[in-house]
Amino acid sequence: KAGVTQTPRYLIKTRGQQVTLSCSPISGHRSVSWYQQTPGQGLQFLFEYFSETQRNKGNFPGRFSGRQFSNSRSEMNVSTLELGDSALYLCASSRGRADTGELFFGEGSRLTVL
Amino acid sequence: AQRVTQPEKLLSVFKGAPVELKCNYSYSGSPELFWYVQYSRQRLQLLLRHISRESIKGFTADLNKGETSFHLKKPFAQEEDSAMYYCALPPLSGNTGKLIFGQGTTLQVKP
Numbered sequence: 001k002a003g004v005t006q007t008p009r010y011l012i013k014t015r016g017q018q019v020t021l022s023c024s025p026i027s028g029h030r031s032v033s034w035y036q037q038t039p040g041q042g043l044q045f046l047f048e049y050f051s052e053t054q055r056n057k058g059n060f061p062g063r064f065s066g067r068q069f070s071n072s073r074s075e076m077n078v079s080t081l082e083l084g085d086s087a088l089y090l091c092a093s094s095r096g097r098a099d100t101g102e103l104f105f106g107e108g109s110r111l112t113v114l
Numbered sequence: 115a116q117r118v119t120q121p122e123k124l125l126s127v128f129k130g131a132p133v134e135l136k137c138n139y140s141y142s143g144s145p146e147l148f149w150y151v152q153y154s155r156q157r158l159q160l161l162l163r164h165i166s167r168e169s170i171k172g173f174t175a176d177l178n179k180g181e182t183s184f185h186l187k188k189p190f191a192q193e194e195d196s197a198m199y200y201c202a203l204p205p206l207s208g209n210t211g212k213l214i215f216g217q218g219t220t221l222q223v224k225p
Contacts, residue, residue: 003157033212042217043158043200056205056212090158102148103213105158 002026004106006091012112018079021109025072025093031055032074033103034066037088046089049074078111086113116141118201120216127191128224135186135219137175137201145203147184148213149175152198161186161199171195191223 005024013019025032033056034046045058049068066076072093078085088110092103117140127133139145151161162170164177164184175186184201198220202213 035215043215045212045214048212058212092158102160102163103150107157 004091004093004104006089006106006109008109009107010110010112012114013081014114015081015083017081018077019081019111020075020077021089021091021111023074023076023091023093023106025074025091026104029093029095029104030072031094032068032072033092033094034074034076035090035092036060037090037108038086043090046076081113083113086111116145116203116205116214118203118214118216120199120201120219122219123217124220124222126222126224129193130190133186133188133191133195133221133223135199135201135221137184137186137216139182139184139201139203141182141203144179145177147175147177148202149173149184149186150200150202150215152200154197158200191221193223193225196221196223 004026007022023032031050033048036044036046046060046064047054047066048056052068063079068074088108090108091106094103119138121136147164149161150158152158162168162175164175173186173188175184177184198218200218201216205212
């Protein structure tokens with residue numbers, strides 16, 4: 001069973017640019033969550049999508065957005081990049097039921113903003 | 115609001131020594147708690163959850179509702195235990211697509 005796949009793995013952008021990150025969940029998983037991981041803040045929840053609908057949202061500015069497609073693949077977008085957006089962005093998938101509790105993470109997309 | 119606190123950023127022990135990674139939480143009701151681990155150059159993965167009461171790789175964690183803690187313990191640390199450990203809990207809605215993570219503790223096991 002293939003794991004969660006994230007692309008691209010590494011990218012470098014400059015301030016003011018925008019970026020789109022992609023996540024393919026494990027087959028059969030309908031929930032996709034996004035997290036930002038930084039050394040200072042740890043893992044911060046961005047948002048979660050389930051069946052193409054945003055189900056939860058974290059405390060991030062509107063520059064951060066996402067969507068989910070009918071095949072459960074998800075994308076997140078960050079517009080008007082700032083230096084502080086440099087981080088490892090992790091995607092996680094799960095079946096989406098409240099009783100499972102286990103998230104399956106991808107390897108992440110490491111974004112560097114210059 | 116729900117919150118997870120891991121007071122130690124770094125815990126350094128010698129091989130064979132006992133390990134206790136601290137996790138405190140604030141939550142209304144009975145939480146389901148998790149420990150996730152990230153080994154070097156590997157994905158973040160579930161280590162154990164309190165509801166299963168398992169021992170994984172020699173690690174155990176007991177939920178102490180009185181102290182609102184869920185500390186991760188291992189009697190004899192191994193070098194391969196060196197990793198980043200995160201304590202986590204779901205929001206009150208029970209939707210575990212979203213987990214609230216602590217800031218993580220790096221465990222360094224020295225030979």
